[in-house]
Amino acid sequence: MNKQKDNTEERILDAATDIFMVKGMEGARMQEIADKASINKALLHYYFRSKDKLFDAILTKILNFAFPQIGKVLFSDLPFLERVEQVIDIYMTLLLKHQQLPAFLIKEMNREGSVLFKFIEKQHFAIQPILKEIQDAMDRGEIIQMKPEHLVVNVLGMCVFPFAARPMIKNVALNGRDDLLNGFLEQRRFEVKTFIIRAIQPQ
Amino acid sequence: MNKQKDNTEERILDAATDIFMVKGMEGARMQEIADKASINKALLHYYFRSKDKLFDAILTKILNFAFPQIGKVLFSDLPFLERVEQVIDIYMTLLLKHQQLPAFLIKEMNREGSVLFKFIEKQHFAIQPILKEIQDAMDRGEIIQMKPEHLVVNVLGMCVFPFAARPMIKNVALNGRDDLLNGFLEQRRFEVKTFIIRAIQPQ
DNA sequence: GTCTATATTAGGATAGAC
DNA sequence: GTCTATCCTAATATAGAC
Known part of the structure; x- marks a missing residue:
């Protein structure tokens, strides 16, 4: 129920979607995603344990949409x-x-x-x-x-x-x-x- | 005029083409290319100073062909x-x-x-x-x-x-x-x- | 020209304070 | 939940012997 959390998680997902979409899994950088979401890398790993898991999350989102x-x-x-x-x-x-x-x-x-x-x-x-x-x-x-x-x-x-x-x-x-x-x-x-x-x- | 050199250089180019073609610039690994060419990484850098330069070389080759x-x-x-x-x-x-x-x-x-x-x-x-x-x-x-x-x-x-x-x-x-x-x-x-x-x- | 060994850097991941 | 600082590993790149 933490409003702040949802907010951040969404910002991360949006940022990650943008970056992954353009650069792909291999070209994307966690630092860049963190920057775009206006947080730091550590927090990224706090929400999604790894780059792989973050990528899976946005890929699922994209596929179910596309x-x-x-x-x-x-x-x-x-x-x-x-x-x-x-x-x-x-x-x-x-x-x-x-x-x-x-x-x-x-x-x-x-x-x-x-x-x-x-x-x-x-x-x-x-x-x-x-x-x-x-x-x-x-x-x-x-x-x-x-x-x-x-x-x-x-x-x-x-x-x-x-x-x-x-x-x-x-x-x-x-x-x-x-x-x-x-x-x-x-x-x-x-x-x-x-x-x-x-x-x-x-x- | 060194026959051996030409030979190695070609093997490198062939190996690099195969690997880059499948994995792309970002997905390819210098180690993998070296292995495929049956040499080691150091020699790869001896022939082509960097991954970028090696990639440029094979890209030019591919484009002029394709x-x-x-x-x-x-x-x-x-x-x-x-x-x-x-x-x-x-x-x-x-x-x-x-x-x-x-x-x-x-x-x-x-x-x-x-x-x-x-x-x-x-x-x-x-x-x-x-x-x-x-x-x-x-x-x-x-x-x-x-x-x-x-x-x-x-x-x-x-x-x-x-x-x-x-x-x-x-x-x-x-x-x-x-x-x-x-x-x-x-x-x-x-x-x-x-x-x-x-x-x-x-x- | 080719190797082994090593340096360097980048980037993902974690520890720990607040 | 968020940060700073740090670790760790993988991958590029170089040094130096042969």
Whole structure:
């Protein structure tokens, strides 16, 4: 019930999220997190015994937030093509708001011994109904036939990649201009939708 | 002229490439690189004064290899759709052979102070003719109209993303089965081509 | 050019006072 | 609960013999 404690713990979690998100587990420094939370390292260890435990805490927080049930809108009774558009919209909104997420997750899932795997394994069951729903739409002729997994990867790739590769996009395509980056990424909401629709609509 | 030296230097570069590729600059350990090259840490520092310099050396090597002039086939006189297929083929072949490349580059380009930027900035000039060539094809009516940059990002995203997110693909889509992963990624050579063609062919 | 041994530094973690 | 001071270890880097 200690108000001060909750306050500090939250400040720590917020600071840690910011730092870990940008620098990853290996690049982040406890000192930097402490500074950002306006406390010292000792107090950090008082709240979370180790860097590992602190990282686990924020990773869990991030994952439970970032893997929201996208499925939801996919199971409505709208025409499938419209549902696809909705999914892309939701995804793009999430990504535009949390632009470091893709690079962070890619970094983390490719780090050996990452706790991310325990979480990811559980997602296998979540994806099955989604693949089934896509297959059904194909069988009804609402979209062309292809392996549902590849459709999912295509959508994900188009949405996620430019965020993961933001520094390259900025420098290669936008002449290094920071001010153009958000506009370009915002455009993709429309671009990805129309591209996908063209690719999967029958005939 | 010392044959032995060249030999050792190459062994170091090879070992360093392997380790850095998988673990990144921050995750790699000089000891591990030395072990893999069958020498000791001291000798590592004798050849490359510091970890930073060693990393720069292999990064340059990797980049000059990974950004080959994809442009090449894009400037042939074949129908544009065929050229697109060729480009995807070349890219997929490269990625299938060097599957850690995407995650490594994403990791590195999102690391502050990365030397990657000096390299990336130079690529701006290389991309302009490619965008122009795409625009020309659109103007000739060979493919539909869209912003060339978005087409490039779409192709890149579909090709690169599943490699960057391999651990997730494996666990979420393939039930954790390692033996299915290469087959799935190999399928994408065909899947991406047909998907892209459907999306950009006129009418 | 290659090694063993050692220095140096950074960064995570703990002790103990308040 | 929060701080200062300190410990400990891992990892980069160097000295110096061969």
